[in-house]
Amino acid sequence: MAGTGGCALFIDHENVTVSLRDQRREVAPARLASVFKVWAETHGRLIMAESFANWTRFTGQADYDRFGITPVFAGEAKNAADIRMATRAYEANENPAVKTIILVTGDRDLKAVAQKIRQTGRVVVVWAVSSTAAGQLKGVADEFETVEDLLLDADRKGGRPPGGGPRPAAEEGVAATGGHGTAKAPGQDKRRFSVSELKAYEQCPRRWYLQYIRNVRTPPTHEGFVGQHIHHALRDLMLKPPEERTLEFLCERLRTHWRDDRRGRECFQKDREFERKCGERAIGLLENFYLGADLKAQPKQVELFLDWTVAPRGSSGTPGGLPAGVTLTGKIDRIDGAPDGRLIIIDYKTGRLQPSDEYLRQDIQVAVYWTMVEETQKTPVGAFKFLGLAEYRELEMRPSPDDLGAALGRVTQIIGRIHTDPDPQPKVGPLCPWCGHLDGCPDKDKASSFKKAPEGSDDLPF
């Protein structure tokens, strides 16, 4: 985290909203306001919080207001929001209580403002939508995060940031009791679940509890860091027209994302030799993709964030008996079109591919993404394809309605357990060596008996 003193938050709502729309993504202003506020508070007490837009063209004033962020009318002129935002950032810089200034914009015109603020010893944090984040602005920030990652992380953490302080009393489920003396499940009130969260609960309820309810922060892992930037580089490649998709561009994107992500220092702990090995392995995986994959593919969507609230399908109820009103979220790496008009969901895997029946029997991802895509895109899905980068291989699955129903039934059970389990217990398994909570795990001795496989030889836990 950047600073421990006061913090000022300035949001160019127009820049964020238009950039997300360019990715064909609509995020409600209330959600942006909530996520920005929660994350900003991890940098210190919020002293100033303002969101700039021509509010005659954008909705959301009331939402920002509700979250304690003042909506500021920036005027109708082009760049009016940046100018107002820059002025206010300079004013915040005069306030001795403000130690961190967060600029939510990708506009390079804010570079001079960021530089000036840094010269006064304050910390500058920039959050921007990845596709419009100016390199010059990122380059002068002390910290940079994409808006997409903040939204995704907020989903993973149930809406709270890492290390986000004590839980509200209503969530003290393990120790607390309900009005009639019955133990309350810590996840009883949860209505929003990412696919990663559901998988985390299935793998180990205790880890889920620590990660998604207690919000215990664990250091970033090098496996997660490498996997994330491989995905980012592939996203950038596939957003280019086919004739511009070169291996040099792909590797350059990996290096850029890697360099810009300051968590790398924590992951590699300044061990340059280890970082070099991880980087070379990542480049090797990208080369495998480049040599094996269809580079002429014309994706319909790249890195699509989905948000689907379960609703009954007429008289047949909800798919797989999922609880109506629950929202499922997830990120799809890519969606291609099939010649018959149906959609093909693409998922990049940096680790070992399993046989397809294992995915259908054991992994809920295929069924949940399949259903979410059909429900939100209003187009049938024809196949789900894993592209394995370790030794380039494609694994295509076409689950039957029974397969989908069975997997969604498991999701229903997982949500049911989250809503009712008052004391989520450890479940020791082969993923324990990657668990960030191993040291504090009640079953630490047993969990430690699993050994990590050598680097690159096994599936990665993300």
Ligand code: SF4
């Ligand atoms: S070490 Fe294993 S059993 Fe313990 S919390 Fe982590 S995943 Fe669960």
